[in-house]
Amino acid sequence: MPQAMYFTDDALLRRVHREKVVALSGPRALLMMAAHPVAFEGFFMATGALDDPYTRLRRTAEVMDAIAWRTKDEADRATRRVRTMHARARGVLPRDAGRFAAGTPWAADDPELLLWIVACLVDSALLVYERYVTSLSARERDAYWADYRVVGRLFGLRDADMPASHAEFQTYMKDMLRSGDLHVTPTARAVGIDVVLRPPVPLRARPLVELANFITVGLLPRGIRRGYGFSWDPARALAVRGGAEYAKRVLVPLLPGSLRYVPGVAAA
Numbered sequence: 001m002p003q004a005m006y007f008t009d010d011a012l013l014r015r016v017h018r019e020k021v022v023a024l025s026g027p028r029a030l031l032m033m034a035a036h037p038v039a040f041e042g043f044f045m046a047t048g049a050l051d052d053p054y055t056r057l058r059r060t061a062e063v064m065d066a067i068a069w070r071t072k073d074e075a076d077r078a079t080r081r082v083r084t085m086h087a088r089a090r091g092v093l094p095r096d097a098g099r100f101a102a103g104t105p106w107a108a109d110d111p112e113l114l115l116w117i118v119a120c121l122v123d124s125a126l127l128v129y130e131r132y133v134t135s136l137s138a139r140e141r142d143a144y145w146a147d148y149r150v151v152g153r154l155f156g157l158r159d160a161d162m163p164a165s166h167a168e169f170q171t172y173m174k175d176m177l178r179s180g181d182l183h184v185t186p187t188a189r190a191v192g193i194d195v196v197l198r199p200p201v202p203l204r205a206r207p208l209v210e211l212a213n214f215i216t217v218g219l220l221p222r223g224i225r226r227g228y229g230f231s232w233d234p235a236r237a238l239a240v241r242g243g244a245e246y247a248k249r250v251l252v253p254l255l256p257g258s259l260r261y262v263p264g265v266a267a268a
Contacts, residue, residue, distance in 0.1 A: 003071040006150055012140055013147035016125055017068055018261045021132045021252060025124035026057075027196045027216040032120040034188040035224045036181060037097030039116050042089060042108045044191065054199065067151055079154040083109070086156070098183025111161040116176065118152050118162075123173055127219060131244040133252055141166040177221055184227030192228060215240055 007014050016022060034040045066078040089108035096102050106113065126144065130136055136144070145166040152162050163169040176182065184192075197213045217230045218240035225232055252260065 003073065005069075005071055006075055006154075007068055007147060011147050012136075012144040013068055013151075016129045016133075016144060017064075019129065019133050019252075020260060020262055021247065022125055022128050024132070024212060024215055024219075025121075025128040027212065028127075028219050029120040029124035030057075030196050031192050031216070031220060031228065032124065032224060033117055034192050035184050035227060036113070036116050037100055037183050037185050037188070038093065038104065038106045038181075039113045040185065040188045041091065041093055042106045042110070042113055043117060044188075054195075064151075067154060075154065083156050086114075097185045099180050100183075109156055111157055114155055114157055115152070115161060115172075118148060118155070118157070119169070119173060119176070122148050122169065124219070131219075132247045134248065138166070145169050177223060182224065182227070184224065189228050215243070 034044060063078045063082060067075045086108035091106060093100055093102055093104040093106065108114075122145065126136070126141065142165055145163070149159065149162050153159070163172050197209075197216070199209060201209055214236070217225060217232065218237060220228075220230070222232075
């Protein structure tokens with residue numbers, strides 16, 4: 001008898017995340033998360049994520065895979081471990097960071113911080129999917145956000161902690177980007193550039209990394225891009241937009257399933 005899962009194959013979450021190209025959303029999401037100085041301290045500095053960042057990123061991806069593709073029991077076990085770790089992570093900001101003064105307390109299970117982490121994942125995945133795969137209707141975006149509310153609950157958020165619809169989610173993102181809460185600290189800038197944009201890959205893979213980095217910088221909101229010190233101009237923006245249109249209209253539709261979809265999906 002098949003075991004129960006949180007999502008089925010017709011879920012928008014699976015439809016979006018089966019696409020390999022959506023992996024391009026990961027670096028953008030991480031840089032956006034780190035642009036919140038309290039979240040940076042709580043989720044990057046205090047949890048040991050930077051002691052072995054690539055192992056930690058792999059484990060995070062495994063938790064998300066368990067939620068999306070495996071049984072409820074497996075997903076519950078994986079997220080229970082994360083919640084236990086978050087419950088122990090507490091502290092205060094060691095120095096001033098934007099509008100947050102040194103000594104500001106933080107907790108990794110603070111609903112406001114957790115929502116920002118989830119929101120960066122959602123905003124980045126939808127942006128990449130719609131730029132590189134296909135556009136979504138308002139109803140489909142609502143369905144995707146409804147799926148992610150399930151994810152949020154698994155990480156400890158209550159329904160009342162999260163926007164009720166995708167339209168409310170968009171309002172939340174706009175409010176955050178102009179709230180003054182986001183401030184890229186010198187440490188976040190150095191760590192973000194080193195960990196996200198300079199992964200340890202073989203020399204032959206460097207051109208692909210540089211291409212991914214170019215896309216990542218182009219997809220960041222303007223204020224956050226400036227905070228990291230990335231230069232940008234209309235010609236680069238046009239190049240990113242043109243490349244996305246080519247992928248969306250020509251490249252992605254012609255890819256065989258083995259190249260287009262994440263492992264396991266093509267076989268299914």
